[in-house]
Amino acid sequence: MTLAALTLTFAPLTSAAAPAEPPSVACAAEIVVLGAGQDAGAPQIGHAGETEPRLLPASLALIDRKAGKRYLFDATPAITEQLAMLDAIAPPAQGLGIDGIFLTHAHIGHYLGLAWLGREAAGAKGVPVYAMPRLAAFLRDNGPWSQLVALGNIDLRSLEDLQAAWNPNEQDKRLWVAAYLAPHRDEYSETVGFGIMPGSGSALYLPDIDRWQGWDTMTGLTLIDQIRGHDLVFIDATFWDDNELPGRDMSEIPHPRVTDTMDLLRHLAPEQRAKVHFIHYNHTNPIRDPASAQSRQVLERGFNIARRGDRYCLSRGR
Numbered sequence: 105m106t107l108a109a110l111t112l113t114f115a116p117l118t119s120a121a122a123p124a125e126p127p128s129v130a131c132a133a134e135i136v137v138l139g140a141g142q143d144a145g146a147p148q149i150g151h152a153g154e155t156e157p158r159l160l161p162a163s164l165a166l167i168d169r170k171a172g173k174r175y176l177f178d179a180t181p182a183i184t185e186q187l188a189m190l191d192a193i194a195p196p197a198q199g200l201g202i203d204g205i206f207l208t209h210a211h212i213g214h215y216l217g218l219a220w221l222g223r224e225a226a227g228a229k230g231v232p233v234y235a236m237p238r239l240a241a242f243l244r245d246n247g248p249w250s251q252l253v254a255l256g257n258i259d260l261r262s263l264e265d266l267q268a269a270w271n272p273n274e275q276d277k278r279l280w281v282a283a284y285l286a287p288h289r290d291e292y293s294e295t296v297g298f299g300i301m302p303g304s305g306s307a308l309y310l311p312d313i314d315r316w317q318g319w320d321t322m323t324g325l326t327l328i329d330q331i332r333g334h335d336l337v338f339i340d341a342t343f344w345d346d347n348e349l350p351g352r353d354m355s356e357i358p359h360p361r362v363t364d365t366m367d368l369l370r371h372l373a374p375e376q377r378a379k380v381h382f383i384h385y386n387h388t389n390p391i392r393d394p395a396s397a398q399s400r401q402v403l404e405r406g407f408n409i410a411r412r413g414d415r416y417c418l419s420r421g422r
Contacts, residue, residue, distance in 0.1 A: 132170045133279070133302030133419035135336060136193060137383070138163040138186035140410040142342055143213025145182060146387035157393055160186060160412055161213035162311040162384040164338065166300055167194045168279055173203035175281075177298055177309050179217030179233075189413070204232045205258075206281060208311060210239050210293035219248060221257045233258045236283060239293030263296075279303070284330075285322045286313040289358075299334065305418030307336040311384035314358035316368060328369065331376055335418065338410055339365070341382030344389045344398055362391065362398075366405050377406035381414075 139145070141159030161180035167190075168175070174194060180186065187200065195201075200221075207215050221228040235243065240262040243249040252258045263283050280301040288295035297310030308330055313319065320326045331337050342359040343349075349357070362382055369377060382402065385391055390398040391409050402409055 130420060131417035132168070133305065133417070134167040134169070134194075135300070135307055135416045135418055136165040136167065136190060137338075137410045137412055137414040138165050138176075138189060139180060139182060139412055140383045140385065141213075141392075142384055142386040142389075143180075143211055144387070145180075145213070146392065148387050151387070156387070159385075159387060159392060162338075162410075164300075164307075164309050165190045166302060168203075168302060169194070171279070172197055174201050175204045175206065176202060177206045177300070178208055178214040178311070179205050179220075180213050181216045183217030183220050193415070200226060200228055200231070202228075202231050204234060206263075206298055207233065207235045207239060208297065208309075209288060209290070209295040210242055211289075211312065214311070215239075215243075218243075218252060218258065222248065222252050223255060223257070226257075228257045230256055230259045232261055234261050234263050234281070236285075236294040236296055237262050237264070238290075242292045284308075284310070284325075286310060287318060287322065288312050288314050300418075303419035305335045306333070307338065307416075307418060308334045309338045309383075311338070311340055312342075313340050313360065316360055316365070327365075328372065331369070331372065331379055335379060336381065336416055337379045338381045338383045341365075341385045341389065341391065341409070343386055344391060348386070348388050362389070362402065366402070366407060369407075370405070374406050378408065381408045381410040383410040385409075 139160030139162050141161050143161050145161050146156065146159040147154045160182040162178065163180050163186055164177040166175040174190060218233065220226060221231055240260055243260060244253050253260050282299040283296040284299065286295045286297055295312055297308060300307045300309065316327050340359055341362045343361050345361050345363045346354040369380065382391065390396045391402060393399060399409060
């Protein structure tokens with residue numbers, strides 16, 4: 105079965121459109137937003153005195169309560185604080201309690217957190233780290249990441265795109281994670297988004313992409329197809345519009361603008377727009393402030409903004 109076919113078989117969960125009360129122990133598979141900011145978070149270096157809401161770099165966690173496992177999507181420089189947040193929700197059975205880390209690409213906010221698994225910090229043993237082939241080779245062949253591999257702090261495993269790629273528990277066929285290639289600035293690695301499919305629900309995590317146009321040629325699916333095929337969709341919201349960075353030529357910084365993405369999706373039915381959660385917003389993006397006019401506009405147009413601490417149940421029952 106192709107990834108496209110597999111992804112589109114999942115039916116929507118009405119409970120996943122927006123965070124409500126935190127899921128109870130009756131939730132078998134839960135998504136937790138550990139951070140929603142661009143790679144450097146906020147306040148950014150050189151802006152220590154700012155009073156805007158703090159941001160941690162974008163990352164999701166998946167709690168699989170049936171299997172008693174926890175997975176991270178991206179390892180950010182704020183991994184210590186983010187793991188503590190996850191521990192408060194679902195305490196680890198032992199040690200760090202990281203049963204797998206899935207990396208989208210090799211930009212600082214998405215993989216530098218691996219360093220905290222090394223001998224200078226946690227001294228972890230065999231944490232599974234899933235990466236596309238170029239990224240896996242980059243980690244294996246370049247320090248300090250190669251030391252994590254050599255010392256067995258991480259167990260590096262290569263993924264392939266456009267496959268029903270990975271089942272972490274051969275005894276439990278409910279949980280799948282699949283990779284979607286995405287066009288992005290790929291100096292050291294490919295860039296992917298992840299389809300997260302723990303049973304009856306599914307989520308898409310795509311924090312970085314250059315443009316929506318052409319993505320369909322890489323995946324066989326348009327953004328609208330992806331939204332219709334998942335229950336939760338976390339997508340790139342780095343910049344609000346082209347006026348965000350005075351003095352910079354924004355055409356040289358390719359990311360879909362939030363305003364453009366909302367326009368692209370404006371004809372979707374309300375229940376489809378409600379699946380969209382904007383994530384990975386820059387410290388300059390006004391949706392960083394939940395009280396801003398731009399945040400209100402996003403909600404009024406039927407979309408959502410990911411916030412650190414948001415929790416969603418993707419699969420009920422134990």
